[in-house]
Amino acid sequence: MGRAPKTKTDLLSVKLFFVVLGAIAAYNVVSWVRGAPEWEERTYEAGAFTVQMAGRPNLRKLREPLPFGEVEFQYLMFERADVQYAVAYGDVPETVPADSAIAARRDVILHKVKGTILSEAAVEMDEHPAWQTQIQAADQSLLRLQSLQVGQRLYSLMVVGAPYAFDDPSDIERFFASFRLAEP
Numbered sequence: 001m002g003r004a005p006k007t008k009t010d011l012l013s014v015k016l017f018f019v020v021l022g023a024i025a026a027y028n029v030v031s032w033v034r035g036a037p038e039w040e041e042r043t044y045e046a047g048a049f050t051v052q053m054a055g056r057p058n059l060r061k062l063r064e065p066l067p068f069g070e071v072e073f074q075y076l077m078f079e080r081a082d083v084q085y086a087v088a089y090g091d092v093p094e095t096v097p098a099d100s101a102i103a104a105r106r107d108v109i110l111h112k113v114k115g116t117i118l119s120e121a122a123v124e125m126d127e128h129p130a131w132q133t134q135i136q137a138a139d140q141s142l143l144r145l146q147s148l149q150v151g152q153r154l155y156s157l158m159v160v161g162a163p164y165a166f167d168d169p170s171d172i173e174r175f176f177a178s179f180r181l182a183e184p
Helices: 008-034 097-111 168-180
Strands: 037-042 049-052 058-066 068-082 084-092 116-125 129-138 142-150 153-161
Touching: 037 168, 049 068, 049 084, 049 168, 058 084, 058 097, 058 116, 084 168, 097 129, 097 142, 097 153, 153 168
Parallel strands: none
Antiparallel strands: 037 049, 058 068, 068 084, 084 153, 116 129, 129 142, 142 153
């Protein structure tokens, strides 16, 4: 019993398979050579701040319920080396003190991730008092949150990733240290 001769369709399918395989390999090589996007300082006039980010951030608006009312937060998010980074800012009512707004924001995030607080500390962000919280989420990921309030504006910088992503915190520290309020 002999084999049926190959048809033009079979040969075309084989060639197409190798073309697709080659395109995938070329894309992976280009991505590998290019590496992770470089850090660059970005200014967000609407949010009145500058911060270093890697790559082009995604922009999103989310309304979040806080104990003193709903606040619309503007989110700027990007990913680098299996870590998610975000800056969020929104305006809270004038009557809400900074400590209350920061604690309320932390508690809402803690509830969303069904997390546990691992540590908290008073820190400084661009020469303003701020609060830093390290949270372990229910899925075992880690979240580091730093928040400050200037006037009515509440800022939160967040980093989320698997625990191993925090073994070398140099990029994480760079992100937090780069935050600066824009000059009025």
